[in-house]
Amino acid sequence: MLSHSNTATPQSYTIEETEDGYYFMTDFGYKYFMYFATFHLTSTDNEELLIPNFGFNCSPKLIRKKGQKHYDPKVSTTIKNFLLEFFIRNPHLPVLYLCDTEEDLAENRHRTFKKWGQEISKTIPISIHECGQAYFEAGFFSSILVRTDFEEKEKYVGAFYHSLKEFFPDIG
DSSP states (O other), X not given: OOOOOOOOOTTSOOOEEOSSOEEEEOTTSOEEEEEEEEEEEEXXXXXXEEEEEEEEEEESOOOXXXXXXXXXXXXXXXXXXXXXXXXXXXXXXXXXXXXXXXXXXXXXXXXXXXXXXXXXXXXXXXXXXXXXXXXXXXXXXXXXXXXXXXXXXXXXXXXXXXXXXXXXXXXX
């Protein structure tokens, strides 16, 4: 579905490809996995649309004590650059992000993903569409990033919102 170069900059880590996705090792010994899974959206015309759902995780888990923060700016830069390259190589594919609710950090993950999208949009034309306040209040955080020059943008954005209503009929 996509290709990726594995060059690192002084501000990012080298990404390696595996059978299941991609990974990089940090200077602190953490291994981050990045992957795309296929997600099904349904348009208002009941057309099934397949979309890459981006995910990532860290091993071992970052264990944080209350008030303690572990922040490695190279991790953010690496993932952001990975997504930027994805959109450059795949201008016809939107990306869905469903925030993991583990450790009650879904809202933080959502803000981070949104920030990455905003930074990517400074380089290439990307629009960010969020699930909305009613979903946020219910603890669900999701968004879709779409190139604004993608001719089927409205179809996919509409399917994102239509699918949310199908999945969560009592919200929104």
